[in-house]
Amino acid sequence: MYARFYRSLYRIRRVEEEIAKVYATDKIKSPVHLSIGQEAISVAVCEALAPQDVVFGTYRGHALYLAKGGDLLAMIAELYGKATGCTGGKGGSMHLIDVAAGMMGTSAVVGTTIANSVGYAYALKCQRKDALVASFFGDGATEEGVFHESLNFAALKRLPMIFVCENNGYAIHTHQSRRQARPDLVARAASYGLAAERIECNDALRLHERVTAAVATLRSEEPGPYFFECETYRWKEHVGPNEDFQLGYRDADEAQPWIEGDQVARLAALVAPEDRREIESEVEAEIETAFAFAETSPFPPREALFADVFTAPATTL
Amino acid sequence: MPSRSKLRSRSAFRGNQGADAPRSPLVAERRISYVDAVREATDQEMQRDPSVLLFGLDVDDPKAIQGTTRGLVEKYGPERVFGTPLAEDAMTGVAIGAALAGMRPIHVHIRMDFLMLAMNQLVNVAAKSRYMYGGQVRVPIVVRSMIGKSWGQGAQHSQGLYSFFMHVPGLKVVAPATPYDAKGCLIAAIRDDNPVIYVEHRMLHFQRGHVPAAAFSVPPGRARVTAEGDDVTLVGISYMQVECLRAARYLADVGVSAEVIDPIWLSPLDIDTIVESARKTGRLCVVDNGWTTCGAGAEIVAQVVERLQGEREIRVARLGFAPVTCPTAPNLEAAFYPDARTIAAAANDLIRGARQDWLPAERDELKDLEFKGPF
Numbered sequence: 229m230y231a232r233f234y235r236s237l238y239r240i241r242r243v244e245e246e247i248a249k250v251y252a253t254d255k256i257k258s259p260v261h262l263s264i265g266q267e268a269i270s271v272a273v274c275e276a277l278a279p280q281d282v283v284f285g286t287y288r289g290h291a292l293y294l295a296k297g298g299d300l301l302a303m304i305a306e307l308y309g310k311a312t313g314c315t316g317g318k319g320g321s322m323h324l325i326d327v328a329a330g331m332m333g334t335s336a337v338v339g340t341t342i343a344n345s346v347g348y349a350y351a352l353k354c355q356r357k358d359a360l361v362a363s364f365f366g367d368g369a370t371e372e373g374v375f376h377e378s379l380n381f382a383a384l385k386r387l388p389m390i391f392v393c394e395n396n397g398y399a400i401h402t403h404q405s406r407r408q409a410r411p412d413l414v415a416r417a418a419s420y421g422l423a424a425e426r427i428e429c430n431d432a433l434r435l436h437e438r439v440t441a442a443v444a445t446l447r448s449e450e451p452g453p454y455f456f457e458c459e460t461y462r463w464k465e466h467v468g469p470n471e472d473f474q475l476g477y478r479d480a481d482e483a484q485p486w487i488e489g490d491q492v493a494r495l496a497a498l499v500a501p502e503d504r505r506e507i508e509s510e511v512e513a514e515i516e517t518a519f520a521f522a523e524t525s526p527f528p529p530r531e532a533l534f535a536d537v538f539t540a541p542a543t544t545l
Numbered sequence: 546m547p548s549r550s551k552l553r554s555r556s557a558f559r560g561n562q563g564a565d566a567p568r569s570p571l572v573a574e575r576r577i578s579y580v581d582a583v584r585e586a587t588d589q590e591m592q593r594d595p596s597v598l599l600f601g602l603d604v605d606d607p608k609a610i611q612g613t614t615r616g617l618v619e620k621y622g623p624e625r626v627f628g629t630p631l632a633e634d635a636m637t638g639v640a641i642g643a644a645l646a647g648m649r650p651i652h653v654h655i656r657m658d659f660l661m662l663a664m665n666q667l668v669n670v671a672a673k674s675r676y677m678y679g680g681q682v683r684v685p686i687v688v689r690s691m692i693g694k695s696w697g698q699g700a701q702h703s704q705g706l707y708s709f710f711m712h713v714p715g716l717k718v719v720a721p722a723t724p725y726d727a728k729g730c731l732i733a734a735i736r737d738d739n740p741v742i743y744v745e746h747r748m749l750h751f752q753r754g755h756v757p758a759a760a761f762s763v764p765p766g767r768a769r770v771t772a773e774g775d776d777v778t779l780v781g782i783s784y785m786q787v788e789c790l791r792a793a794r795y796l797a798d799v800g801v802s803a804e805v806i807d808p809i810w811l812s813p814l815d816i817d818t819i820v821e822s823a824r825k826t827g828r829l830c831v832v833d834n835g836w837t838t839c840g841a842g843a844e845i846v847a848q849v850v851e852r853l854q855g856e857r858e859i860r861v862a863r864l865g866f867a868p869v870t871c872p873t874a875p876n877l878e879a880a881f882y883p884d885a886r887t888i889a890a891a892a893n894d895l896i897r898g899a900r901q902d903w904l905p906a907e908r909d910e911l912k913d914l915e916f917k918g919p920f
Contacts, residue, residue, distance in 0.1 A: 284642075315679035325678045332645060333678060337669050343638020344670065350639060351646030354598070354624055374665075377635030384630065536680035537714050539738040 231503055233275060233432065234495040239511045240267040240291045241492050243300065246515055247290075247307065248469035255523070257309040258320035263291035265463035268432035268491035269394045270295035273362055273456075276439040280357075282330045282348055284341040285364040287322040288394075288462075289334035292364055298326035304518040310525035317528040318536070338399075339365060339372030342391070346378045349387040349453075360388040360446050368399030370413055376420070379455070383421035386451030390442055391417065393455070396462040401477040417455035424455035432491045461486035574755045582724040582756045583613040583689075583745070586731035587651065589760045591621050597735060598643060599626045600636065601653030601689075610653055611691075611750055633662035640686045641670050641740075649685045649735055657690040657744065658701045664709075671740040672715030683738045687731070691745045692783065692834060694882070697873035698747075704871070705783060705835035710742045711812045711844060717765055718812040720744040720834070722786035724754040726809055729763030736762065746784035746834065768815035770822065774802035777828040777892045780819055782808060782841055785832040785864075791885030792832075795905040796892055803892060811841055816848045823849050824857050828895040832888050833865035840865055860895050864888060885911055 244262045251260065263270070266288070274283065274295035285292040293303055299314065306313030307321050314324055322336040332348065335341045345363030352359050369375050370393060382389060393413055397404055404411050417424035423442070427435040435458055442454040461483060465472035473480045496504060577585070591597045599617060601610070605628045609615040618626040629636045633654065640650040654660055660667070671684050693702040710716045717739055721730040727745070734741035771786065772793050781789030786807045793803040804822050808814060823829040829849055831842035842863040853859050864883040871881055883891075890904050 282646075313679075315677060315681070318679045319677040323677045325681060327681050333674065333682070335670065337665060340638065340665060340670060343635040343666065344642035344645065346635065347639035347642020347644070347650075348646045349642075351643040351648045354643075354648065355646070374635050374638060377630065377632035378638070380630055381632060381635060381639060536676050538717075539675060539680075539683050 229275075230495060230498040231507065233271060233436075234492075234499045234504065235507045235511065236271045236275065236295055237267050237432070237492045237495055238508060239514070240271070240294045242511055243294065243304075243515055243518075244290055246519060248464070250519065251469040256307045256321075258307050258322070259467050260290075260307065260321045260469065261288040261467050262464045262469065263288055265486060265490075266394055266396060266430075266460045267291045267295070268430050269392065269435065269458045269460055270364070272432040272435035273364075273390070273392055273439050276436055276443050277330075277362060278359070279330065280359040281362065282332050282359060283362045283364060284332050284345040284348070285334040286338070286341065286366060286369075287334060287336045288366070289324050290321070292334075293324040293326065293331050296326070296331045297329035298324065298331045299329070300514060300518045301521045302326070304522040305525050308522040308525070309527060310522055311528040311532070312521065312525040316532060318532075339369035339374045341365070342369060342378045343374050345389060346382045346387060349382065349389040350385060353385070353387060358447065360390065360443065360452075362390045362392055364392045364394060366399070367393060367395040367397065367404050367413070368407070369393070370416065371399075371407060379417060379420040379422060382453045387453050388446045388451075389453045390439065390446075391422070391453060391455040393457045394460055395457055396460050398462065398466075398478070400466045401475065403478075413457045414455070417457075422453050422455040424457070426457045426459065428459050429489055430458070430460045430486065430491055432495065463487065575758055576753050577724055577756050578750070579724045579727045579745070579752045579754075580612045580750045582728040583731055584615060584617070585756070586728040586735070586760075587614065588617060588620070590732055590735045591617065591625065593760070594649060594735075595625075596648045597625070598648050598650040599653070600629050600640075600650065601655075602631060603628055603655065604653050610655055614653065633659050634666060637663035637666035637688070638670065640688075641666055641674070641684055644684045644686045645674070645682055649687075651687045651689060651735065654688070654690040656702050657692050657706055658704050660688070660690050660706065663688075667710070667716070667740070667742070668713050672713045675739065676715060684740050685738045686740045687734045687743050688740070689743045689745065691747050693747045694784065695748070695878065697875075697878070698871070699873040700870045705744070705746075705833070705866075707742065707744050707811055708835055708840045708844070711814075711841060715740070716812060717741040717810070718744065719765070719810045720746070720783040721763070721809060722746075722749060722781070722783055722807050724752060724756045726763050726807075728756050729761050730809065732760055733762040733764050737765065744783060748784050749787070752787070763809065765810045766813040766815050767810065768806050768808045768818040770804060770818065771807050772803065772805035774804035774826070776802045776826055776896055777804070777830060778819065778822040778826045779803050779805045779888065779892060780808060780829070780831040780842075780845055781805060782811070782832065783834040785834045785883065788883065788885045788888055789832055791911040792888035792892065794911060795885055795889035795908070798905065799893065799903075801893060801896055808845070814845070814848070816845070816852070819845060820849050820852045823859055824853060827857060828860045828892070830862040830864065830888070830892050830895055832883055833863065835865055836868060837863040837865040838868065860898070862891050862895055864891055
């Protein structure tokens with residue numbers, strides 16, 4: 229298990245480091261919201277899910293996309309705006325999707341996909357499907373009305389789903405303490421009737437253990453939903469490839485414990501050195517291939533501008 | 546001299562009447578209300594397709610959305626038909642999510658004004674998912690909502706806001722005016738793989754008309770000429786279609802022949818039918834059930850002028866809500882809306898080329914429908 233975990237974590241970290249490196253060249257034609265520092269949440273949850281399970285995420289979605297099995301080549305090509313991208317150059321970094329992998333989309337408008345996750349879970353229930361939904365969002369989203377409306381409905385209908393709040397403490401540059409009178413998100417979720425708990429210190433293994441238990445309960449057709457508040461920390465700026473401690477809204481001292489508790493390093497230490505080297509060299513080769521693929525892929529043809537506004541006409545009598 | 550307006554019989558309607566339109570005069574016409582047409586379309590589609598869901602505030606309560614959802618929870622059960630929490634934003638998102646998973650939700654709002662709470666999901670997700678995900682997903686949702694009028698419905702129970710949705714690529718918008726179209730358009734909307742904003746008008750709910758019993762569809766993008774004429778083209782949207790047909794009769798009294806068009810679908814819009822009529826008459830008056838600024842009428846007039854400029858001189862007019870918030874006092878409310886007589890007057894001015902200060906004397910049979918609140 230640790231090897232799988234490590235591969236996923238290392239891969240996401242290294243992909244994003246490469247994105248940050250390439251960003252200065254302006255080849256990436258899309259804003260990027262890097263997950264660096266927060267990867268453990270997506271990996272811990274997705275490692276507890278099955279292929280048929282579905283996730284929805286946010287504009288900070290690279291980690292979730294990759295953790296759920298999204299195609300790496302299609303992701304990098306998408307960031308480059310290429311025809312071979314996961315949306316053919318229509319969505320960019322903030323709208324990654326891989327339907328086959330169960331990565332059903334992300335939104336640039338905070339909180340928006342929470343309700344879509346709930347609807348998807350309602351459909352799964354109607355369809356009697358053995359699948360569940362995990363909905364990812366940040367602490368900022370918990371201030372949006374749609375968060376509260378969605379949790380209420382999900383609890384009312386006892387839906388097979390898991391809400392995952394990645395609490396990195398900041399909505400862009402504003403700390404949670406300046407946005408919420410009471411920061412207890414677990415109490416908030418519990419008040420709607422969800423089984424809710426907090427996972428502290430970005431602890432990937434603890435989160436994985438708890439989500440695995442929740443998934444097992446949901447699969448045994450015990451009703452949900454579940455809510456996890458996952459404490460984590462964003463190492464980079466809100467959007468873009470750089471650090472932003474010079475802005476003054478947070479300082480490097482605050483980041484230090486999170487960097488010391490880096491889950492990539494933690495998992496690395498749990499994998500035998502030779503296995504680690506093998507994983508790392510495979511991932512590096514994969515990343516090299518992905519960026520080369522993006523570089524050499526064509527931009528979408530001009531006529532693609534008008535494609536897919538609507539589906540083809542529906543069948544009529 | 547202008548000839549008298551020829552009100553077309555139903556069988557002469559242009560556009561697709563559906564395969565089930567009656568062919569034989571021997572078959573007695575089946576007449577039902579707009580409300581029953583909506584209910585019947587929903588029932589037949591829910592029967593045909595188990596993926597159709599129906600939800601919204603009060604769809605399962607005793608009043609059953611003016612009767613349009615009556616009996617459906619009993620027939621299809623509370624999993625497929627359910628009243629929702631008061632959460633228009635999230636429930637719209639729920640509809641979209643369920644659609645992404647293969648369901649066909651119908652989300653009902655008893656007033657269109659409440660759609661303002663759902664704009665993020667409709668504009669940012671429903672309209673865009675197909676495109677921004679590169680054609681990999683579909684969002685087959687129908688959003689039903691009603692425009693209120695009269696008996697002091699007031700500022701927030703009276704708005705016809707469909708032009709908001711016409712503005713956004715990826716949404717279809719339909720505003721059926723007859724029981725026939727109410728049924729056919731709803732069936733078309735439910736079967737459509739794209740999000741459809743389906744707009745009802747409260748005053749139309751009382752209308753009765755011919756509706757085939759079997760399922761049929763009135764597909765997107767086809768307008769209908771509802772009265773033939775030569776002197777002026779009246780385009781009436783939603784309830785204003787009724788007022789335009791009445792206006793045509795007032796105009797006939799003074800020897801003006803009006804052609805009346807019901808666009809039915811506002812997006813995609815059948816501009817060809819309107820252009821063809823305007824090319825013939827040279828005069829176009831669009832009567833909207835909303836404000837004129839940036840409205841559906843502005844769009845229709847602009848498209849017609851773009852097409853005909855340099856080819857045909859054309860005079861145009863837009864009528865719609867007064868540029869104020871809808872008041873509740875009966876006399877102010879009456880002045881807020883165009884009606885058959887003010888439409889006739891505007892059309893007459895277009896024909897004469899100047900303001901005539903002519904207003905037809907009111908005819909009892911062309912008065913507004915009786916309606917008393919509180920709903």
